[in-house]
Amino acid sequence: MKIGVLCSGGDAPGMNAALRAVVLTAAEGGAQVEGILFGFDGLIDNQTAPLLPEAVAGLARHGGAFIGSARSPRFLEKDSRQQAAEHCRQKGLEALVVIGGDGSYRGAAVFEEETGIPCVGLPGTIDNDLEGTEYTIGFQTAVQTALEAVDKVMDTAESHGRVFVVEVMGRDAGHIAANTAAAAGAHAVLIPEVPHQVPALLEFFKRYQGAMRRRPIIIIYSEGESEVGREDLVRNLRTSFPQLDVRSLVLGHLQRGGPPVAADRILAARLGREAVLALSRGFSGMGLGIRQGQLVHTPLAQCKKRQLPPEAYLLELSSLGLQEWKF
Ligand code: F6P
Numbered sequence: 001m002k003i004g005v006l007c008s009g010g011d012a013p014g015m016n017a018a019l020r021a022v023v024l025t026a027a028e029g030g031a032q033v034e035g036i037l038f039g040f041d042g043l044i045d046n047q048t049a050p051l052l053p054e055a056v057a058g059l060a061r062h063g064g065a066f067i068g069s070a071r072s073p074r075f076l077e078k079d080s081r082q083q084a085a086e087h088c089r090q091k092g093l094e095a096l097v098v099i100g101g102d103g104s105y106r107g108a109a110v111f112e113e114e115t116g117i118p119c120v121g122l123p124g125t126i127d128n129d130l131e132g133t134e135y136t137i138g139f140q141t142a143v144q145t146a147l148e149a150v151d152k153v154m155d156t157a158e159s160h161g162r163v164f165v166v167e168v169m170g171r172d173a174g175h176i177a178a179n180t181a182a183a184a185g186a187h188a189v190l191i192p193e194v195p196h197q198v199p200a201l202l203e204f205f206k207r208y209q210g211a212m213r214r215r216p217i218i219i220i221y222s223e224g225e226s227e228v229g230r231e232d233l234v235r236n237l238r239t240s241f242p243q244l245d246v247r248s249l250v251l252g253h254l255q256r257g258g259p260p261v262a263a264d265r266i267l268a269a270r271l272g273r274e275a276v277l278a279l280s281r282g283f284s285g286m287g288l289g290i291r292q293g294q295l296v297h298t299p300l301a302q303c304k305k306r307q308l309p310p311e312a313y314l315l316e317l318s319s320l321g322l323q324e325w326k327f
Contacts, residue, residue, distance in 0.1 A: 001026075001029075001030075001031040001032070001094055001095070001279070001280065002031065002032045002033075002034060002091070002092045002093055002094055003022070003026055003031060003032070003033050003034070003093065003094065003095050003096070003097060003276065003279060004033075004034045004035075004036050004043070004048065004088065004091070004093040004095070004096045004097070005019060005022050005023075005033055005034070005035055005036065005051070005067075005096070005097040005098075005099070006035075006036035006039050006040065006042060006043065006067070006096070006097075006098055006099065007019070007039060007065035007067060007068070007069035007099045007100065007124060008039035008040060008069060008070065008071070008072065008098055008099065008100035008101075008103075008104035008107065008124075009039070009069065009071055009100040009101045009103055009104050009124070009125060010069070010071075010101070010125060010126065010256060011063075011064050011065045011069045011124075011138075011256055012065075012124045012125050012126050012136070012137055012138025012139075012141075012142075012256065013063040013064075013126075013137075013138045013141035013142070013256070013257070013258060013259065013260035013261075013264055014124070014137035014138050014141065014260040014264035014265060014267065014268035015064070015065040015069065015099055015124050015137065015138070015268070016056075016059045016060060016062050016063070016064065016065060016066055016260075016268075017059070017060035017061075017137075017260060017264070017265045017268035017269050017272070018099050018122050018124065018137060018268035018269070018271060018272035018275075019035070019051070019056060019059065019065070019066065019067065019099075019272065020056040020059045020060050020269070020272070021268065021269040021270075021271075021272030021273045021276075022097055022272045022273075022275055022276055023051045023052070023053055023055070023056045024053055024056065025272065025273040025275075025276040025277065026276050027053045029276065029280055031276065031280070032050065033050070033051045034048045034049070034050055034051065034091055034093055035048060035049050035050070035051040035067040036048050036067065036096075037049065037067055037068045038067075038068035038069065038070040039068070039069055039070040039071070039072050039075075039100070039104070040070075040072035040074070040075035040084065040104075040107055041070050041072045041074065041075070042067075042068070042070075043075075043084035043087055043088065044072070044074055044075065044080045044083050044084045044087075046087040046090070046091075048087075048091060049067070051067075060260070060265050060268075060269065061259050061260070061265070062259065063141070063256075063257045063258045063259055063260060064257065065099075069100070071103070072107070075107050075111075076107075078114070081110065081111055081114060081115070082114075082115075084111070085111070085114070085115040085117060088115070088117055093117070094117070094118070095117065095118040095119070095120070095279045095284065096108065096111070096117060096118070096119045096120070097119075097120050097121075097122060097272075097275045097276070097279070098119055098120070098121050098122070099121075099122040099124040099137070100121070100122075100124050100125065101123070101124065101125035101127065101129070101130055101136070101305075102129070102130055102131075102303065102304055102305040104121070104124075105121045105130070105287055105300050105303045106300075108120075108121050108300055109285065109300035109301050112284060112285055112300070118279060118284030118285070119284060119285065119300065120275045120278055120279055120283070120284060120285075120286055120287075120288060121286070121287035121288065121300055121303060122137065122268075122271045122272060122275055122287075122288055123135075123136040123137055123271070123287065123288070123289055123303075124136065124137045124138060124268075125137075125138060125139075126138040126139055126141070126142035126169060126170075126176065126255060126256055127139070127169070127170050127171055127172075127173045127175065127176065128173065128175040128176070128306075129170075129171070129172070129173035129175065129305050129306045130287070130289075130303055130304075130305065130306055131287075131298065131302060131303045131304050131305075131306045132287040132288075132289045132296065132298030132302065132303035133287070133288070133289020133290055133291070133296070133298075134289070134290055134291055134292075135263075135267060135289075135290060137260075137264055137267055137268045137271070138256070138260070138264055139175065139176070139264070140261050140263040140264050140267075141258065141259075141260045141261045141264045142169065142176050142255045142256065143176055143179045143180055143183070144261050145251075145254060145255050145257075145258055146168045146169075146176060146180040146251055146255050147180050147183045147184055149166075149251050149254070150166055150180060150184040150186065150218060150220070151184065153166060153218065153249060154184065154216060154218060157216035157217070157218060158216040160245065161213065161214030161215055161216065161245065162216065162217075162244075162245045162246070162247055163212075163216075163217040163218075163219070163237065163244050163245065163246040163247065164216075164217070164218050164219070164246075164247050164248070164249060165219045165221050165230060165233060165234050165237075165246070165247070165248045165249070166218060166219070166220055166221065166248075166249050166250075166251065167221045167222075167223055167230050167248075167249065167250040167251065167252075168180055168220060168221070168222060168223065168251050168255065169223055169251070169252070169253075169255050169256070170191075170222050170223055170224055171223065171224055172192055172224040172305070173192070173193070173222075173224065173305075173306070174189070174191025174192055174193050174194070174222040174224065174225075174309065174310050175310050176222070176255065177189050177190070177191045177220050177221070177222035177310075178191055178222075178310035178311075178314040178315060178318055179310070179314060180220055181218075181220035181314075181317075181318035181319075182314045182315075182317035182318045184218065184220070185320070185321050186218040186219065186220045186318055186319075186321055187217050187218055187219060187319065187321035187322050187324070188201050188204075188218075188219045188220070188318070188319050188321075188322060189219070189220045189221075189222070189315065189318035189319065190219065190220070190221050190222060190225045190227070190228070190233075191222040191224075191225060191309075191310065191315075192222060192224035192225050192226055193309035193310065194309065194315065195227060196227070197227065198227050198228050198233070201219075202236070202240065204322055205237070205240070205241055205244075206240070208322075208325040208326065209241050209243070209244065211325040211326075212241075212244065212325050213243055213244065215324070215325065217244075218321070219233075220318065221233065230248060230250075231248070234246055234247075234248045267290060270290070270295070271288045271289070271290075271295075274288050274295050275288060278297065283297060285299060285300050285301075286298060286299060286300060287299075287300050287302075287303035289303075
């Protein structure tokens with residue numbers, strides 16, 4: 001058997017660990033793996049490279065996606081998908097493992113339906129916003145990275161008694177924000193899933209502004225927050241509370257890099273291995289994931305963007321820090 005593997009969408013720490021597990025599990029069963037470079041674009045442009053076991057040695061500890069990852073608007077066109085299928089046939093690829101988020105899964109589902117080439121999806125996105133798994137590959141590392149950054153900002157916020165509004169990634173989902181805020185002991189979190197948070201926050205500032213002066217205040221702001229733009233929030237705080245020193249920081253893509261934490265490496269390896277085993281048993285059209293510790297297969301078409309908000313306890317913990325000024 002010859003399997004193609006690709007990474008698609010934004011890279012996520014753990015993608016390399018998944019690639020390693022795919023290649024080594026295939027080798028164990030006598031199968032070959034072809035790496036498709038830069039996502040579905042590599043399939044359209046026929047840019048691939050054989051992945052031998054020695055090429056993936058030691059790869060699990062590295063962030064990024066060593067075969068490249070990309071979003072592919074071209075793959076939305078049927079002609080491009082036909083071209084990609086033709087290249088699969090030329091290279092003898094009998095199945096595909098697609099590592100990515102909901103858009104990548106949609107591409108894989110359509111491709112399998114149109115061409116009959118079996119596809120299996122692995123959830124690779126830092127946003128943790130995919131149906132079919134409780135955790136996506138890369139999420140835990142992104143939270144850890146954001147937490148370490150916030151811890152450092154907290155040091156300088158404490159020294160100067162400043163307010164920091166820290167923007168974290170997550171596109172439309174507040175999971176990175178809620179988990180980072182809860183772990184960091186932040187004073188507030190603003191996420192897209194919870195409306196009408198800003199008036200209460202401003203009211204709290206108004207009431208306790210005297211006590212807050214020269215104290216560190218950390219507000220975690222999720223990039224998908226729509227109630228108020230980050231810059232508008234900062235402007236509003238500066239205007240309404242001129243005695244507070246308000247600063248703003250966007251963590252950005254550093255949250256996507258760095259060595260994956262243990263949980264991401266293990267998740268990626270477990271799912272990467274399962275992808276090859278599932279294909280060899282004749283399963284396809286599935287997104288793989290973990291639920292309550294168990295491996296689960298969910299039809300790709302059902303693995304949409306997850307709308308589930310972060311759990312309530314995380315939000316309670318995320319604003320617990322506000323109590324610091326009540327006494
Ligand atoms: O989906 C992962 C993600 O990092 C989101 O959190 C973010 O909104 C987006 O990708 C950024 O994408 P790009 O790197 O293409 O700008």
